[in-house]
Amino acid sequence: MSTGFDRDAQDFARGARAIVVLPDQGGAMRDADARLEETAGLALAIGVEVRAKIAFRVRAPKPATLIGSGQVEQLAETVKADDISLAVFDASLTPVQQRNLETGLGCKVIDRTGLILEIFGERARTAEGRLQVELAHLDYQAGRLVRSWTHLERQRGGFGFLGGPGETQIEADRRLIRDRMARLRRELDSVTRTRGLHRDRRQRAPWPVIALVGYTNAGKSTLFNRFTGADVMAENLLFATLDPTLRQISLPGIDKAILSDTVGFVSDLPTQLVAAFKATLEEVVSADLLIHVRDIAHPDSDAQRADVEKVLSEIGVAETTPRIEAWNKLDLLSPERRDAVLADVARRDEVVAVSALSGEGVDALIAAVSEHLTQGHRRYTIPVAAGDGAAAAWLHAHGEVLGREEDGDAAVYEVRMAPRDYERFLQR
Template sequence: MSTGFDRDPDEFSRGAKAAVVYPDMGGSSRDADARLEETAGLAAAIGIHVREKVALRIRSPKPGTLIGSGQVEALAETVRDQELQLAVFDASLTPVQQRNLETALGCKVIDRTGLILEIFGERARTAEGRLQVELAHLDYQAGRLVRSWTHLERQRGGFGFLGGPGETQIEADRRLIRDRMARLRRELDQVSRTRSLHRDRRQRAPWPVIALVGYTNAGKSTLFNRLTGADVMAENLLFATLDPTLRQIALPGIDKAILSDTVGFVSELPTQLVAAFKATLEEVVSADLLIHVRDVAHPDSEAQKDDVEQVLSDIGVAEETPRFEAWNKLDLLDADSRAYLTAEAAKRDDVMPISAITGEGVDALVEAVAARLTQGHRRYHIELDPADGAGAAWLHQHGEVLEQSIADDRALYEVRMAPRDYDRFWLRAG
């Protein structure tokens, strides 16, 4: 039987018939079926045709194959019977386990990290996104060196986990990887510096930054489009958004704010990706307010929330950063579930039940966000040169001008604004 190893990598990755395998080692708060569905969705995101979904109970992980010998034999029979070319393991495999499983099953094997990196490789559109994904991929593969490195000269998306022969020039590969990673880090450092400059300009502007965060496919981009009138890719597809998008919006009492749509998080997000996407995620770290979009129709919604909170903690988001939970996808709930969640949300002041698709609850969310951002505003007395038209316009645009007059060749203003904005006002010309 042909194992698919000699097929063209592009053809293989886009049309492979695969089995998704979830080694259930216990101790997880997630439902095994939901986990299988999520991994199948990840595979479908890059055109893999999932034919089998298998949950395997693992009492003791085997160093050589992770799963037991009997389970390997049964899985190999499934691969033969279904003529599968790929097995996707929803777990982290060591290089030895990956090679041994490929030999035993007679097909390609990739783990969860490899699958997510492959998706990110196809989805990255900006130069920055491609740099970040390639760095993460090289870091992942550095300890494996079991695949061709021709992708380094390739322009297509993806990184060739799903095809290509092994490379025998290990030392040359290692040198190539080290040199390439060093160059990518230098380029990403420059990206980070550029982002810092942009943030400094926004601080001086001063426009509050609101970041949408959440589990992949929770509906962030759909909400982003509804709030901004943009047309960011929003599909029922895992990791539909990869590169960050910023848009200007107006809120009640706030003439201008910046809304940021960010990459979706996922359980067991590869550490390589967290590190590589640090420049992008800095938009989240520096945000004035976070909106955590949750898919409350998903059976693992609570576990997904925990995963998002863990990533936010990992990237350094301060606990005191104001945040709202947008309980999204009300339109998918039955009447009883809707009534229960609506009642629960009413008990909290940081939760808004919404449907980004229908618009239900979105206006209330916007009003709550605006109220939080304007919370703590104080009254300030400000004196300006009467010729400082830009300063006067700034005060009217970003604060509430209560009184204004001219005395002793000075323009006098009584303005209500946030202390943060008051500080930014004096920094604007600095």
Template sequence: MSTGFDRETGDFARGARAVVVLPDLGGSPRDSDARLAETAGLAEAIGVDVCGRIAFRVRQARPATMLGSGQVEALAATIAEREAELAVFDAPLSAVQQRNLENALGCKVLDRTGLILEIFGERAATAEGRLQVELAHLDYQAGRLVRSWTHLERQRGGYGFLGGPGETQIEADRRLIRDRMARLRKELDQVSRTRTLHRDRRQRAPWPVIALVGYTNAGKSTLFNRLTGSDVMAENLLFATLDPTLRQVPMPGTDKAILSDTVGFVSDLPTQLVAAFKATLEEVVSADLLIHVRDIAHPDTEAQRDDVEAVLSEIGVAGADVTPRIEAWNKIDLLPAERQEEILALAQRRDDVVALSALGGEGVDTLIETVGATLTAAHRRYRIELPAGDGASAAWLHAHGEVLDQWLEGEKAVYDVRMAPRDHGRFTHRDA
């Protein structure tokens, strides 16, 4: 396996040595050490060897280099001392800042957006995921096409639709990127339509959909495996899950539910990714219930919660009044005994919170009971008339609602059933 940085292609391989850099502009609710640790974790997620972490207090971002001149010199010395081939900035950098920093530091520079895109590009497993990642990459690259590289400054004569006379390479590249992005969007629209058809089919099915959401590495996939008995990838790794996974799970009060494991969110999630992964996130938008899995043992757990809520709001799930949600305070097994007791006491005072350990199983039964109660909280009573011989529909009502009473009226069987309005709609349109 190759390691290090390829100076000819500008690419880095697994094992490249990197220094993580935090330009601290102030005003962030997050602890600097925690931010450095998260960015280091992101870098390590694609096999980079983090050999140093350094934070600089920046009063005002410099347009040319983000950091001050003295800070750039200090960083260059650290990179030389550690023999690093890559500097990973926990901040968005303009194309000019990135180029100037690479010249000053003598190494490859990657900003937070580029780093997350690298991870997504490596992890996408399905055709849809790869389309989404490529679209996000192209959107990011389009903003990097400035007159910074000599090969983009050449002019070429063109013919036909391949470029008119005097078209510069940068103009041609921009046009090619626009064309490719347009094709990708069409393909993703088709994916979205297919997903909508599948979702409509599920709407006619009797089971509600529950989506697991949360900050990356909060334990969603571990909880998913615990609830479903599945074996989806669940590692102590940022962005272990990119493509959504759906499984049926038994659920009190509704017989069954469909559980969806979704991509994890992260602070400063690139807008390119939110847009590109819209089709995937539609599973969240259309869910009957959200389980917000939080790493309650993380020092920035409250800030992570706010980041997740911000992304949910951005995709149209603004609050519990839009889609009911439960907070699963995960990883209580990592807390000191005194803090664990405090968290358990806080959770018990709230109807929408369950403290648990997805890894050890503590509290998972309570979560299942809470989910069942939440899904059935809005149930109403309905009078439903069926042909006396329609055993299949009668069985459906018994399986997915609570039959309070039933009797015959001539050739009709009448049922007094309590169920969710959405389930009643599914029952009504199940043969549509």
């Protein structure tokens, strides 16, 4: 991804030696070791070689460095001994903290937000995805110019209408960033309008939309491939999927439905990315049903669920949108843990235990999805003009035709279907 600006604090070579640092401030529902592993996985996702992982207990965050001076010294010794060139902090750092830590440690420092932005910058493949990531990155960088750029003390002489007399370089750079962000927002608005037209056409088609959501690396793409027979990239890698993928599928009682595979969520997802990716995530907002894929073998599975629900709320998904939880990765559980999970599932509604990798439980999940989309069906009397074969075919495809009678120039159908589908039929 190219923003047109130097990213001194963010640019580091693939293969750089890194240390992952967790400033544990307490109060979190997450396991510290699991959090360290996740952040190391995020670093590995951009080709960084993680040489060490360390957690510090932080009782009173320091405004200058977040962690204490003794902890900075301890880290500096490790950085020097292991020839570390990058410190990844699993926290949000202010520009001042980032600058002071770089000075104290003698290496580049990146926080959790910057790390996730780097991953998205590498992985976005579509033009829309690249626009979204660039916008998010510029928004993040705009507040950090004072820290990372080496030429900011220079003054720029006024010339004509450009900059004005004595405009500092930082002011000019910020103005350029603002202008670029304004252009990106205009381009994304155009993409959003186009996506909205496509979605409107699907609504009129009308086919129900099912969206797979979940924490990153929960197995959404593997499950998507199980449902569709597609070959979407599915790796044991954080953020393997960034750009949404849509496929048409058939389900019991439903001739056609749209299944959407979406970007995985993560704890402390940068607000810049949540805002930038709203256009992509509109498929989730407008979905008829959400399948929340959970890695039930992960020690922080409950915390990950809370993170996903938080992001869904932030992007505007209604609490009333139907959800099914797919407790994935049964194949990774010990026999004792597996028995406990299956017993828990048996006591819950709208939960299905699966292994997307082996296929176990996928048929039960498909049946649950079909039941969700067909429940609440009502009986309707629908007149169809003579010769309107397309309307008749639509009724057969999306409902259960109970009877048909001739009435002059029309055929009157008795059909059982969902109220939502009936409204869609009327919009044809």
